[in-house]
Amino acid sequence: MLGILYLTIAIFWGSAVCQCIFPDMAEWTEKSFSGRKIKVCSLFLIVPAWIYTGLIPMTWLVYILSYAMRLSKNGMFYANIVVMALFFVSGVVMYIVRKVQGELRLPGLRAMAFSKGEVFFLVFVLYLSLRLFFTTFRIEGDTLYVGLSVFSDFSPHLGMIRSFSGGTNFPTSYSHFAGEDIKYHFMFQFLVGNLEFLGMRLDFAFNIPSLLGMVSTFLLLYVFAVKLTGKRPVGYLAGIFFAFRSSFGVFRYLAERPRGKGVWEAFTEHSEFIGYTPNEDWGLWNLNVYCNQRHLAFSLGVMLLVLILFTPYLYAMGKRMRLEWGRVKKARAGQEKRSLLLRREKTYGEQKESVVEDENDGVEGGEDADDHLMTKMALAAAAKKDAVLGGKKLVTEADDTPEIPLRVGFFLRRNLFAAKGWEIENPLMAVFAGILLGALAFFNGAVTIAALLVLFIMAAVSDHRLDFLVTALIAGALAILQSAAFIDGNAVTTSFYYGFIAENRTVFGVIDYIFRLTGPVLFVVMAAFILVDAEKRIMTAAFAAPFLFAFHISLTTDVTVNHKYIMISLMLFGILSACVIVKLWEQRKFLVRAAAVGMVVMLCATGFFEYLVVLNRNQKQNNLAFNTHDSVTAWIRENATAQDIFLTSNYALNNVVLGGAMLYNGWQYFGWSAGYDTAYRDEQVRCMYEAENTEELAWLLQENNIRYIIVDHDNRMSADYEVREDVISSAYEAVFSQDEGDWKFTIYDVKKPLAQR
Secondary structure, three states: OHHHHHHHHHHHHHHHHHHHHOOOHHHHHHEOOOOOEOOOOOHHHHHHHHHHHHHHHHHHHHHHHHHHOOOOOOHHHHHHHHHHHHHHHHHHHHHHHHHHOOOOOOOOOOOOOOOHHHHHHHHHHHHHHHHHHHHHEEEEOOEEEEOOOOHHHHHHHHHHHHHHHOOOOOOOOOOOOOOOOOOOOOHHHHHHHHHHHOOOOHHHHHHHHHHHHHHHHHHHHHHHHHHHHOOHHHHHHHHHHHHOOOOOHHHHHHHHOOOOOOHHHHHHHOOOOOOOOOOHHHOOOOOHHHHHOHHHHHHHHHHHHHHHHHHHHHHHHHHHHHHHHHHHHHHHHHHHHHHHHHHHHHHHHHHHHHOOOOOOOOOOOHHHHHHHHHHHHHHHHHHHHHHHHOHHHHHHHOOOOOHHHHHHHHHHHHHHOOHHHHOOOOHHHHHHHHHHHHHHHHOOHHHHHHHHHHHHHHHHOOOOHHHHHHHHHHHHHHHHHHHHHHOOOOOOOOEEOOOOOOOOOOHHHHHHHHHHHHOOHHHHHHHHHHHOOHHHHHHHHHHHHHHHHHOOEEOOOOHHHHHHHHHHHHHHHHHHHHHHHHHHHOOOOHHHHHHHHHHHHHHHHHHHHHHHHHHHHOOHHHOEEEEOOOHHHHHHHHHOOOOOEEEOOOOOOOHHHHOOOEEOOOOHHHHHHOOOOHHHHHHHHHHHHOOOOHHHHHHHHHHOOEEEEEEOHHHHOOOOOOOOHHHHHHHEEEEEEEOOHHHOEEEEEEEEEHHHO
């Protein structure tokens, strides 16, 4: 099957590129960022790196060539064949070159060995991901089942996927607001659509990339956590906290249950998301997000991979600063000793002037002269020691300034403005990271922005700041280039918006909202900030950057989409929470360990409850079921292209959307939240369906580039307009029709006017 071959070649090519750029990547899992020996299965790092390194560039190149060959009948097929051949051959060449040069370094069996904990963790991650993805989207026999908790977001996603698998959505248009630019990050949908185009069944085409991305994110989070802390249990707990979020919601829900309603029934039968903050009952903060926004789960791993690449620079700065600050402290101590000796010398001189020499006694100073000589010798020794510790520069820094201002000045001189802090270390790595983050912009732009925010904070206190700058410039340039190519006008509209979606957007109102939303996790993070070392405190500040961004800046019409930044910060905060719990567990005292277990329960209970809700809500009897051989879907896929715009009711998900039809004005929330003017099209839809004569109708259809008109039960029952089906049927030929009465479904072809017959 070509779809499986496509994925295999992409991962193979990614492995070849990583072999050239990072030949020692497998060895990265042998030491923590601080240099402590650890033992982590190298496959947890290198396989996700191969997946992202190969799949993202390959998908982009297929898209670009498909666009270039859009006028060819089989352009997308030719693009795939060319790219797969190119990537396979170039991958083989890279391996051969490395072999000939004697630089081929494959991970050994010891590096690939799993610990028992890692086996359990991998099984947990695979089970969780498979269960979630195939519960919410699967095909059984001739029926496509779409989960109740995801069908809404799947409306534009499946519409975009089917528009690409039809091979014609070039130039790309948004399936729920056809005929204009594409403001939505669509490349994951293109990847899925391309896999279906290559013959992979729709549910596999959707779920396999989702699975690769979700599992990669879990594994890279584990590797990052262990390298950051040097402890494998921290990695396991970080993965659990990522899966099951912190909140007091479940405890409040159980407290409000009436007498006689047991806890067991609440966990096994409840199928509605609990929510005590705005939109929380959408499932906005739990695993359901990764089910209905598969591109988010896929993209998070790229951010974690980039953080693994850059965090060593932070630790290099910390090591250098501690070494040099130690020298400064020694010089400062030496200067204080020298000052004491100088004061003693001055005192001796003053005493000497007050003494009247008795020449007849022949006394030349006695013991005072000896003291004077000893003072001079001590001063000379101190000066010699200072020279060894760093010479005049360190002596200058070790003045009488109080320690805190001295530390600030030291940081500014020795890091922020020092050459060592700016010199470039690994330009190839910086370019690689920049390309990967930039290419991610139209997979999920929020992850690109969040990654740059975290890197910005890290760069301020890291060595090799130019590496960070190169990555940021390349990522930013690629994002801007893509936006210019796909979006008319500004890609984002930045505005200050304090408070996110808190009910009361005052300082105390926002604090209350955050407390209700996140539960105990932020208190645990505060404790971690006190307990951990300087580097982890800096990382805590960096992890908080997307969180703070979400509560102060809006980039879109709907600020609710900022929830992704908050979830990213909470994912990273999970590492710090795990660090605190592991420290408690290491105390080996029963009560302390019991407290650690209690903290895990407190942090995970709501998230675990919501995981069960996702499963309950998406049981088979609750799923939306679609016949994969539906006649409407089949007709649209066989007769319409992505350039044919359909005038319809404001559809969400139905057989028309599954056919890949490009809707003039689908469910308005999707278009509105993406930044489109849905109000204007609402009015145009009303005018077209209510046109009183064929001339008016024809003019409106031409103005809006409509190819097909659908009249169905939704139109007839609409409260927004009264459809004039008599005018439409007298003007254009009905090219498809089924059912009768109010449920009659008809497609009219605007290119087949009856008046010309």
